Amino acid sequence: MRALTWQATTTVSVEEVPDPTILKPTDAIIRVTSAAICGSDIHLFDLFGPFLNKGDVLGHETMGIVEEVGAGVNRVKVGDRVVIPFVIACGACFMCDRGLHSQCETTQVHEHGTAAALYGYTELYGEIPGGQAERLRVPLADFNATVIGTDLPDLRYLFLSDILPTAWQGVQYAAVPEGGTLGVLGLGPVGQFAARIGRYLGYRVVATDPVPERRALAAKWGAEVFDIDGDVVAKLKDATDGRGPDGIVDAVGMESHGQGAVGLVQKAVGLLPDPIAQAAMTTVGVDKLVALNTAYDAVRRGGTVSLSGVYVGTADPTPLMTLFDKQVSIRMGQCNVQRWLGDLLPLVEDDTDPLGTMDLVTHEVGLNAAPEMYETFRDKKDGCIKVVLHP
Template structure:
């Protein structure tokens, strides 16, 4: 089959790789019809290279048609249309039973000290082949895949794999009171959906981003927008909220934020180290670019909550603890527990009125063969690129 493989820093390629096959009775094989490029895929493209091996198949936002199932898979069958959550969970362990599927005790990658295994996401999360491919082996398919109707375009359902539940969890974790104000820093795919979810829930939402096309998309969905290109974001947010700041802030940017030149240099150095040294540096150093997070902490009102949906990877990144303690800031964070939110989200995605605007998110649709060029376009934020969907 054809699949997108990691080859080196800023180098991915579509290659012929062996077709996946059933290895466990809880596996399924899915023929991929659509798969997204996620903002966190860009971390593999740039920063997390020391944890990648040449030839790794990447991608963690897939959906398609079930072609084969193992003997213990009964809730889906060949011919079903399914969305595959990006985290691999058993559904039965102590963590899964408590809605913490991203910490599944069955699939935890203990040798790396990490939580549940993820599709297509480096040694840190199990080196499981990903979904930017023609076919995907789905581990724990007796629990994970979500059956969806055969009606509607893929884009109506695809983002249940990651974007919509991640944004939903981010807004939930922000703990904004009824009628309160939510700020969303970063209007990439997760930020777009977090902002729309906030509007859907009746919140006042202010979206922050330096890219005009991203601000324009958010504004179409009832979001107040703020240009962050000139800095001073925290003060501008306070000016819009009676001097207090928003009740909750979602950081939808993560470790590669703009405005952090020292940490950007650290990213570059880590990327140039031999893999073993690079992995050690990622696990012991402060390599995150923290401008977005520090802005969120500065901006949020006293007693408010900062919710991290953007991915961070450094182990000793500096934090303004004096400010956080003095302001009584709550931090909430973590990989999305996709299956926890499915029952809440399916009715919204099935609603013909498209209340979350999922059909107005994709800006680029292309065959799998175009993926390498689109990774570069997405990373550089060129051509109005906000969300890429590949069609293997």
């Protein structure tokens, strides 16, 4: 089959790879109908080469049609249309019982001391082949393949795999009081959905992003938007009677603008031999912290900062005096996708499409165009906000 594969830092290519097969009785194989490129994929493209191997199949936002099931699969059937949460969980362990599916004790990657396995996401998370391919093996399929209807287009459902529940969790973690104000930093796909979810839940939403097209799309869905030029903290406070938003979702993460020296260090580490680079990343790694520090400074006293953007630095400085003085709460973590599907599926299937699943994608292309689209998405060229591949 054809699949998008990692070849080297900033180099991916579509190659012929072996078809996936049933490895355990609880597996299923799906024919992929749609797969999206995620901002987290760009982290792999630019930075995480030391934890990838040449030929690794990428992608973790996937849906399709079930073609084969193992003898131990009872709920999912051949021919079912399914969307695949990017977190692989068992649904029955201590963590899953508490809605912490991203910490699933059955699929934790003990070799690296990390959380639940993920599709297409490095040795740290199990090195499971991803879904930017013609076919995908789904482990523990009865829990990890969500059966959906057949009448609505793929774009209504595809984002249940990751960015829609990630945004929903981010807003829930922000703990905005009824009628309060939600701040959103970064208006990529997760930030767009976070802003829309905030409006759907009745919050006022104030949001920032440097890209005009992204600000315009968020404004269309009711957010008050600001450029990042000048004093962003002052803009957010001025818009909220000098206090700051009740809760802020940081949907930017480690690759924020600014701190050019940090970016140079990140790239330099990625060019070291893998064992040295891995040791550096897991002991003295640092992130660009402009967005995070903006969230800390802008959130009101007693408010909450919710991290949806990914951070991986193990030596990042933390302004504990400011956080303690302001009594700021912080929530974060990989999305517990399966926990939120029951809340989101009715909204996705609502005739009015209240979260705008059909109003996010700017580029729909075939799989062969994926390498070009990685660069387009990373560089925010051609008005790119979200890319969907159709293998």
